[in-house]
Amino acid sequence: MGAASAARDLRFLDPAILSRLGTMELKARTVVEGFLSGLHRSPYKGFSVEFAEYRQYLPGDDLSTLDWKVYARTDRYYVKKYEEETNLECHLLLDQSASMAYRGTAPMSKLEYGSVLAGSLAFLMHRQRDATGLIAFDEQIRFRLPAASRPGHLHALLLALERLQAGQRSDVARPLHQLAEALLKRSLVVLISDLLDDPEPVIKGLKHLRFRGTDVVVFQVLDPDELTFPFRGASKFKDLETAQEVVADPARARTAYLRELTGLTLQYDRELRGAGIDYVQLDTSQPLDFALLTYLSARSKRK
């Protein structure tokens, strides 16, 4: 695939393009298919161990997939094709608190971006026949769709994502603990949140999940405004969840704010990575491919 073609495909991962698309299913399909077309020679292809068929070797195929036993028997080159497993149970935890509704200069709000991300992951999982569930929460669980892999499940999940509205204050730790207690088998939990709460309870909840043997991937979704604090002029900053007000001159407050944000990020990174949890910070103005790659990486580790 040429560079021009790759660029054309990646274009469909751009949030600005995605925001104009209609249904969540269309968005998710666009993201996943655009993403997969860019993974033509990706090493992530074929993580499943279930054999599917033999196929005659063609130049360009990975030599590691050659079945040397067949070659010994038939003196012909065949490569093995695998079908991915269907026994993975994945839970998507999407933060729908009021802060997730924030949209600064990015084309999508954090909730929209997180929804598209969740939908894309669900779509990808569905293609791999994994069971996918959805939990949407703010300070409590507002919506729950149990994990399943039947054909109509994806549609229900995407429909639920499309109908999500921003809620109240967030309490990320609470659904984490509830989910940790509810999970009976090893699963993959994907948390999509801006994680602007007090980090300690969040980390504790995530470690709880990890303690129960669950693989956890954390996507911290942040608006570019939250990452760069580009405001100008003295302003009264009002919290979307707590209604707290702070009057500050951004020119003077920017450095301290960014220092605090970096400290928060480093704390999550340090604590979660130490607990074997993948932590990825996402910018809502950036394409979703990085998030999907992170997911696949976590998926492969679970093998």
Add this chain to the structure above:
Amino acid sequence: MSFLYPLFLLGALAVAIPIVLHLLRRDVAPDVPFTAVRLLRKSPVDRSRRRRLRDLLLLAARVTALVLLAAAFARPYSPRADAAAAGLRIVAVDRSFSMAAPGRFAAALDLARSAIGEAGFAERIAVIAFDERAEVVALPGGAADARAAVSTLAPGHGATRYAAVIEKATELASGGPATLVVVSDLQRAGWDGEIRAQAPVSLTIDVRNAGMPTVNLAVADLRTDKAGVVVAVRNGSASARQGTVTLAHNGATVGRAPFNAEAESSVDVTVPWKVAASGSISATIEDPDGFPSDNTRHLVLTRAGTPTVMVVQSGEASGFFLLRALDAAGGSFEAKAVTGPEIAGGRAHEISTQAAVILLSTRNLDRAARDAIVGFVRTGGGLFIAAAPEVEPGVIAAMFGWDVAGFTVDPAPRQVSMATTDVRHPLFRPFGGLAANLGQINFHQTWRVRPDQWHVPAQFSDGSPAVLDRSEGAGRVVLFASDVDRRWNDFPLHPAFVPFAVEAVRYLSTRRDATQDILVSRVPTGLVPAPGVQTLPDGRPVAVNVDLRESSTAVLAPAEFAAAVERVAPLAEAPRDAIKAEQTEARQNLWQYGLMLMLVALAAESFAGRP
């Protein structure tokens, strides 16, 4: 701290504007919905404090700038600082020509320097040099400036006038306490002819004697005569003096004559010489111990010789007494009587050569003669009109275009006398105290003249004008409202008639544009205020001589000097304080510092207001 214009301080109320804006705009920061306020809240509190501090600094700078601006307009000053410098010492040095006597001016300068040295701490010192004029050569300031100014002084050619220095010192003191130190040779003549000087009681006068003059010879007068040049030498010394008068014509010596002058007297010395028709002469004497400036006198010779006066008469109005009176002037005038017919028919051209014209009759005066008289007056000549029965008021009024209604003749006899109303008028000045004798003259008929546009130096006892004087073109007209031929009065028989007639003709014959002898103190701009023959801007030569009053050796005692000054109360307190405050403020100029500080405050505001 006080303010010259305190009402401007109301402008400081404008500080309310930034304060109100500060209060109103304190919370105008727009609401911005945000998510990570928790992170923002951890540190921006300090930032907000800094911002508030910065706002306060900005507010303070703006308020300070406005207050300073209002204060600068209110012109602040410190009365206390002025009180420290309240003392003023004025050192006045006489620089009249009498101070040029040997060693006298050096002594005066020493006295002036010692007077400066006596100044107290913080006492300001001013220096005045005076003769007829008082000139401030060092404004109130330090002793160094005063000494420097004193060292530049030199005696001039003027005459001492104490009133001038008293007036100038009063002006400098401006009602405040001051000491005037007068360093002079204390000539009594310094008060001659002066209105008594007035000085406030707050002005202390300290007289320092630089050495009284005791000997002096002066050339008091210089005139031509048939026999030569008559030189009057005045001896102001206490003993007789001898010497030689040297006469020079256009700078070349043409004759000498010895003189012997008794003590305190004058002597006329005739230097034989055939008087030239033009040029200038000077008479010089040797007087090494006296005043140098009055040792020489100058005179410009004119071709005209003795001035002639035309008396226009008729049969009844013969002008007999007037002609005799002019003859008594000692040859100063050559009077010529003519009748109307004699200058009629175009023969009036002779009028233009006269020094003055006396009109005693208008009978048979044709238009050409009238026009000639009017032209003569308007080109600078002098006309004397006596209100004789032969003079028609209507003719006079028509000649000059005056309102004929302003002249009427008494319909019936009456008894009045005459009194001067302006003793300083040149016509009556020589009379001095004798002018009162004019009241003994009996008048029984006069003209009644409406004094519009006339100056009235004398009037009759019923208030109607007796002597009237007015300008007409470049010349002058004097109207005597009664007869001079003893028909309407007995004036011609009175002793005052001769000087009256002579002074009137002398006054009228002195053409203002023909001055040939002026005093040093009255030289016009452009000429050097020093004795000698100089040239006027119109090319005419003029003899500049010193004021002979300064040649006098009569002196005053310091106590007499002080007694000659009339003490008056200082100006009313309020105006004096106001003047003092203005001067104090002008000296301190605090408003300039206020404006500079305001600029500093604005600069600080700009600096603090940077984002």
